[in-house]
Amino acid sequence: MPKAKLMMAAILLFLVGCTPQKQVLEDIQLVGVVGYDDASGNKIQATVSVPTTEGGSEQAVLSSTTYSARSHTSRNIRQILQAETPKPFASGRVSVIIFNEELASRGITKIIDSLQRDPSVGRNIYLAVAKGSTKDMLSKEYPVGEIVPAYLKRMIEQNMELTFPRANFHHFNYSYYGKGSDPFMPLLEEKHGHIRIAGVALFDHSKYVDHISFEDSFIFKLLYQxxxxxxxxxxxxxxxxxxxxxxxxxxxxxxxxxxxxxxxxxxxxxxxxxxxxxxxxxxxxxxxxxxxxxxxxxxxxxxxxxxxxxxxxxxxxxxxxxxxxxxxxxxxxxxxxxxxxxxxxxxxxxxxxxxxxxxx
Amino acid sequence: MNLQPKENKLVSPYFAFYLINTMQVGVGVLGFQRYIAKSAGHDAWMAVITGGILIHLLVWMSYRMLKNSGGDLVAVHEDIAGKAIGGALSTLFTVYSGFLALTVLRTYIEVIQVWMFPHINIWGISLILLGVVYYFVSGGFRIVTALGFFSVILGTPLIFLKYFAVKDSHIYNILPLFDHSVTDFFVATKTMTLNYLGFEMLLLYYPFIKHPEKSEKWSQWGVFFTILVYTITAVESFAYYSQGQLKHTIWATLTLWKIVEFPFVERFEYIGISMWLFVVLPNVCIAVWCVTRGFKRVYSIKQKHTLIPVLILIFAGTLFFKDRQEIDLLNSLVSKAGYYIIYFYIPLLFVLHWLVLKVRRKKDA
Amino acid sequence: MFGKRRQKKQDRSQNQSPRQTKTRLTFEQLMEKCGASKDFVSFTKSDKHPFTISYYKSMVNPDLVHKDLIPYLTRYSSLSLKELSREIPVENIEHTSDVQTIMDSLLTGSVIVQSRPGKSDCLLIPAATTEKRQISVPETEFSVVGPKEAFTETLEVNINMVRKRLPIPELHVKEVTVGKLSKTRVVILYIDGIVNMENVNTLKQRISAIEYDHILDSSYILQMISDNQYSPFPQLINTERPDRVAAVLSEGKVAVLVDGSPSALTGPTTLVEFFSAFEDYFLSWHIASVFRMIRLFSVLFSVLSTPLYVAVLTFHYEMIPTDLLGTLIASRSGIPFPPIVEAIILELAIELLREAGARLPSKVGQTIGIVGGICIGTAAVQAGLTSNVLLIIVALAALASFTTPVYQMSNTIRLIRFPFLIFAQFWGLLGVAICSAFVLGHMLRLTSLGRPFLAPLFPLRMTDLKDALFRLPFNRQSLRPLQMRPEDPVRFNSQRGLQKNDIEE
Missing domain, CATH: 3.30.300.210 (Nutrient germinant receptor protein C, domain 3)
Known part of the structure; x- marks a missing residue:
């Protein structure tokens, strides 16, 4: 009998060695926003905005920083970005994903597909189209008292409570995979040192084709929900x-x-x-x-x-x-x-x- | 071997409700929507109900049979086919129970692997889960029943999480009703079978219920509650997802939990999967218990002597089925076996047993 | 493995204790043995009266010897022992020549009177002195309202306190003596006609079966007669309140009092009982129910909060609410340890403080608490060794564990947090679930005097739920808990209790 107990203990100790991979909060970089731009040669350029802290635990200050890289596939971009960061990226806290207009009108099937598969990506994240380069949009600082990822998320969130129709990743998937409806998402632009919603970006399946102005989004919302x-x-x-x-x-x-x-x-x-x-x-x-x-x-x-x-x-x-x-x-x-x-x-x-x- | 277990090992009749319900609600609920929608589309939720009604009927048959035999499935087999062939049939059923346990466990580990820990060692998690199973099963049927009871108590509140999806749902998605052919409907009902499997374990634990005749009412309510759970889940999922989206969503219920948000926690699926352990455990425990009980009844081997080998075999099984395709294969095989057992074998037994008893009574008279 | 070892121990103890050899002493040998102790006195007053008096000075009441014994012996010097026993104004005088009896009563404080020195025929006059502590206020189970009496170390006083509350002849007191050296008197109390005799017999049989040399407190007995001695959960309630004992006796439970111990054991118990303070019955039922729920919640919180912190921070960063994320990241930044090490250090620090506080005199203890809590905590955070969020969680969890009214249980709760922590570190939330499954399984397998420990939750007894998670008003408490299978389950006529008059009547 003591032998059996020893065996149990040995097995337990052995199990300890086989625990899943840890993702300790401070040892990873939580990607808050990802921006995708089109780049030459059929490549895409991704820019991620990551919150960072400075100072010790008592007087830590949150700010955000961006990394950006180009490649053919989004997985590979992650690989390239990793080469210049102190900690590995984690995609579980992505709250907003932005595509620039050119990329969106070329179609976003590939990116959506890889997002869709990743179990750590939530379903209530927001997708958006941006006028101009997303890299520029994300790497600027905005005097709003929040870091860029939180600013973007809150801004979209509160607008969807008001005049903008509800459209998150789930809604996108609903229309994208379902028959008989097409997805839409907010259209963002940078103006006077702020990011604002410029209208409703309309998609034909996976391609951005048209937009409705922000003033008319109320009418659209009346019709939609x-x-x-x-x-x-x-x-x-x-x-x-x-x-x-x-x-x-x-x-x-x-x-x-x-x-x-x-x-x-x-x-x-x-x-x-x-x-x-x-x-x-x-x-x-x-x-x-x-x-x-x-x-x-x-x-x-x-x-x-x-x-x-x-x-x-x-x-x-x-x-x-x-x-x-x-x-x-x-x-x-x-x-x-x-x-x-x-x-x-x-x-x-x-x-x-x-x-x-x-x-x- | 002794047919009637000791009085202090029995459970009250109302536990039949929990035993039936907990055995039927398992990993299936996490992702059955896609499979039934494959054939019957937005009408598939009705297949959930028709499938359930058939189960009510089968439970009724089982109770008739068990009452007349005064024992369990092994006794019924002996009544019909004699000791040797009856024993062989019982062994087959026992093996099937073992596979049921394996399927549930392996599918749950798959969920953990896909959703929580992609790099987890299968054998490690499988070993520790089987350790829990051993702890419960070695405590006897009362402890296993208690686990089933707590499983229903802990698992049921998770239904209310569907509330979070209501504001994004389009109830018109399930319209128009009856838009599919009878064959589609039949196929969906058949697919639904795997999820309803498990109630047939009743055939083995029946003698462990105190005044088992009185438990029929509770068993039927248990089935009813299962149907309720599945119907609510199916209707809400069909309203929340578009049919095309559902085709791409392997674990519809889990994906739905992704949008659940409380002020103190986001991304509820991680809690959900962990809590689901309590829903899955009784499935495995009851099935494993049935295996050991079956062997005891047929071959008179002590339950504590079969428990460890059975767990080792299940452990080996979880390592054998590696990727998604193989697990799907395992699921569909067990589902098929279960389908034949409940829709053909039980009615056949029912009729045969009835005939045998009738003939015997005539002889006696 | 344990059976064998125990066997060996028994053999050894029998061989090595010559005290227990059954060879009978002669009276002379006894006197010689006793005389070896300095506090043994044996004398003959004068030649006028022939009686010889012997006793242990330390065990008898000198007043009684001086006032009620010696004068009578002088006055009736010519009487025989038998006649003398009628004259001396002390009850329960025994006349015997059995050496064993003489020895036993000598050692429990009797005076022996012989007609002639050396003759084994003698009177045993009980004159034990009972030095006792004043009855004091309950300390571990303090209540703001309600009785303020606690048991003391004297068995008679303790029984008196219970009997005062239940003045009925059906309150039976059965005595057993256990302990080879300590000869501790253990009494079992129950109300005949309510209690299920099966429980009494189980308890009696288990107490008589105790093999141990000294029993100094009821907690010895508690551990020795538990159904599962390897479980960290106490399976009987240890209480110092006589009112609580009276209450549970009238529910049909059995209580055990031990001489020299200021606390009683009651059983059979259930898990939820450990979380009901006796004060619950002094407050109105709504308030009592809410407090009970708070206590149950605080147990869950105390056990799960740090493990969940470790699990979420180590594996499931996705789950942290957005608004909290910034705070957490900031508080964790610059901490050199992973969450598990941080949590274990802090948990141990709290245990350290508690232990230091408990071992020191109360005034110093308080200082330690303040110094430890404020200085070390603040310093640790400022030095960047731990995060302030975890500090809050750990302190709250410790606080929550102290809300449990039964001391033994609150220790258990603090202990079982550690396996949860380890599982959380290895498998995250899933690990917490697995550990919970083990604990659930363990509690399901536990019994208290053969009755299920988790009742009334499992097996579900709706009627018993009235006084488990909630405490319903007294007019709903017409039935005694079925858990004990009482012989008379009815407390009072519920019809009369619930009768409602019409308006204007």
């Missing part, structure tokens, strides 16, 4: 403008004859309040009716124009095909895709404006 925040500016009369603050919006799709002769009715119901309508008396029933009508008309127009534009481009970020499939048996995507640009889409908006502000 139900939500409870965000605001949009409308023109009232000739010189007057007003801002509708969304309290709750619902969108409903009615798709008729999806298999044969499709026709789509989109109904948007918005309840909101008007805060900033300079000079318009908001307590008059008649005035409110008028405002509602104006907003409704403009929303319908803008929305129809936007859908029409998407149809002309042959892209479907709203997932009309996906929705149509759920309305019809034996749905044929090929046929749908052929008909798609010419399907009549009608948008109907129902706006309800409630009293705004704490004074009359």
């Amino acid at each position: 139900n939500f409870r925040q965000g605001s949009h500016e409308y023109k009232l009369g000739k010189e007057n403008y007003l801002t509708l603050e969304n309290l709750s919006s619902h969108v409903n799709y009615d798709i008729y004859n999806a298999n044969t002769n499709p026709k789509i009715n989109i109904t948007i119901r918005v309840t909101g309040k008007v805060n900033d309508a300079a000079g318009t008396p908001l307590y008059q029933e008649k005035k409110i009716k008028m405002i509602e009508k104006t907003i409704q008309k403009q929303t319908e127009q803008d929305a129809e124009k936007m859908v029409d534009r998407l149809q002309k481009k042959g892209i479907d970020p709203l997932g009309l095909g996906d929705r149509a499939r759920s309305r019809a048996r034996r749905f044929d995507f090929k046929e749908w895709n052929q008909k798609y640009p010419d399907i009549p889409v009608h948008v109907k908006a129902k706006i309800k404006v409630t009293q705004g502000g704490i004074v009359e």
Whole structure:
């Protein structure tokens, strides 16, 4: 019996030698943001932004630094980057991935594929397209009190709460692999020493083809999902403008004859309040009716124009095909895709404006 | 050998609920969506329900059979085919239980390998997990049952994690209903079988339940709860993933956990996989226990003498099946064996046993 | 392997202790043996009265000898021993010539009176002095409200304190003497008609089977009669509160009191009982339930927090919340040790402080606590040896382990943290899960006097849950815990307890 116990102890000691590879927090470099640019000769250039600390544990200061390298495959870039860093890279904390416009329009299949396979990459990370070089964008410092990875993540996150439609890695995969919808992501640009969202970057499967301006992203979001925040500016009369603050919006799709002769009715119901309508008396029933009508008309127009534009481009970020499939048996995507640009889409908006502000 | 175990080794009838449920919910839940969706697409969640209803029926059959034989599967086999052939059949069933344990364990190790520790030594983790299994099984059936009980208690709250996916789900994804042919539907039901496997261990541990007749109600509820778990998981996954995406997602449930975020922890899948140990352990323990019990009943070998060799064989098995393809092969083989056992063998036994008893009763009368 | 060794030890002890040889002493030999001690007195007062008095000075009450014995002996000098025993105003006087009995009672403080020196026929007059400590306030199980009495070292006083609370003839006290040298009196208390005699018999049989030379405290017995002596978990509760003993006796449990020990053992117990303070019954049930939950949570926290820290920092950096990541990276930067070494050093430091505090007089102990806690902690962080985040975690975990009301259990909790730490270092979160599985398995296999240790969680007993994780109000406590399988499970009529009057009645 003592022999058996000794054996057990020996086996346990032996097991100790066979433990998995450690990734101790301070012994790795946590990649926060990866930017991909296109480079000459069919190569891609990757820039990673990594948080670093200076000083001891009591008065440590966080800052971020960037590394960048070029190669044909993203795995190899990692290899090259490794050559100039003190600690190995770890991809588990990537929060934002940015592609520059040129690379995105060439297609991002390869990069997506390798991201998709890596189990340490999360699904609620953000993908984005950047105007200009991502290397420049990442290596600059921004006076926002945060390091670049945290700044980018927070900036995108809070915009998706407001007027920008929700689009993270999961949503991208949903449309990318699924039939009947196309992915989209935020379009970033650097302006006046800050990074800002410039609009919605629209993809045709894996290729960046078009974008919607940030001002119109509210309309896009109205069409895309139900939500409870965000605001949009409308023109009232000739010189007057007003801002509708969304309290709750619902969108409903009615798709008729999806298999044969499709026709789509989109109904948007918005309840909101008007805060900033300079000079318009908001307590008059008649005035409110008028405002509602104006907003409704403009929303319908803008929305129809936007859908029409998407149809002309042959892209479907709203997932009309996906929705149509759920309305019809034996749905044929090929046929749908052929008909798609010419399907009549009608948008109907129902706006309800409630009293705004704490004074009359 | 003694047919009836000692009174203080028995478990209360209501534990049948936990025993059945814990045995059916295992590694399968982590990634069954892709397999059933392969044939029946967005309608596959209905196959989960139909498959479950068949299991209800089979549990009913098993109980009829066991009540009449007054013992376990070995007794039923002896009733029908006599000592020699019956013993051989029982041995086959026992071997199948062993493979079931191996499949579950190896698949779990695969999950660990892919998701947590890509560089982990298979034999190391396999050895330590089998050490845990040994500790529980050597404690006897009551301890194994207790493990099953805690497994259900610890594992069930994980269902609520699906809440995090609700805001990104499109429930219209599962529409239109009945969009697939009956054959597709049948294939999906068949695929679903592997996940429902495990309840047939009832045939061996039945005598260990106190007043086993009273436990049928609990067993049926156990099956019902399993169906509930699988249906919720399937519907939520179909709503959350597009069908094309699901095709590329091997572990849909695990991938879904990736978006779970609490203020104190992100990336819940690591906790989930670790907690899943408690869901997987009773699977392996009950199956291993059944192997040792089977050998005891057929060959009168003491359970403590078979336990170590069985664990060594399972250990060897985990080393033998190396990569994804081989594990898939193992899964589909065991699934096929299980499919024939539950859908053909149990009904056949049921009918034969019924006939044999009828003939015998006539003779006696 | 252990059986064999024990066998050998027994053989040896039998060979080596001539004290235990059964050869009977003669009375003269006894007197000679006793006379070898300085505190043995044997004298004849005068020729007028022939009685010889012998006793151990250190064991008898001199007042009694002077006032109640010698005057009577002088007065009735002509009576025989038998007649004399009727006259002396002391009860339980024994008249015997059995040398063994004489020796035993001499050693427990009797005075022997002989009619003639050298004659073995004598009276045994019990005159033991009982030097006792004042009954004091419970220290390890202090409660803010409620009784402030704790057991003392005197068995009679302790029994008195229990019987005062349960003045019923059904409270039985059974005595067993154990220990070859110490001859310790151990009593088993139970309420006849409520208790399941199976528990009493198990306990009695186990206590009588104890083979040991000296039993100086109830914790000796606790360890010796545990179902699994190799388990780190205590399987009986050790309490110094007579009120708690009275309460558990009325639940149908059995209590053990040991002479010379200020704490009682109660059993059979369950794991959750170790986390219920007796004060829970003095507070309103909502508050008591919340505190109980906090205590249970603090156990989990105490065991798991440092292992989780090690696991997450060593393997699963992905799991750290974004907002915490910066803080953690900053606090870890520049630390020369990996998380496991850091954690073990700090855990050991805390244990060091606790041990030093416990071994020193209370005033110095406090200083040590402050010096250690504040100075060493701050200095370690400033010197960059440990991270402040871990310092907070370790200190909280230590604090949490002290919320456990039973001292033995809180030691166990601090101990089992270390295997968790090691598993966490090797397999991360999975290791923590594996270690938990082992601990769960171990607790499932444990029994307390043959009753499952994890009840009422497993086997699940819904009726017992009323006083386990929560404490429901008293009118819901109409049944005694089924765990003990009491003969009379009903405390009171629940119908009457739960009766509700209509409005306006």
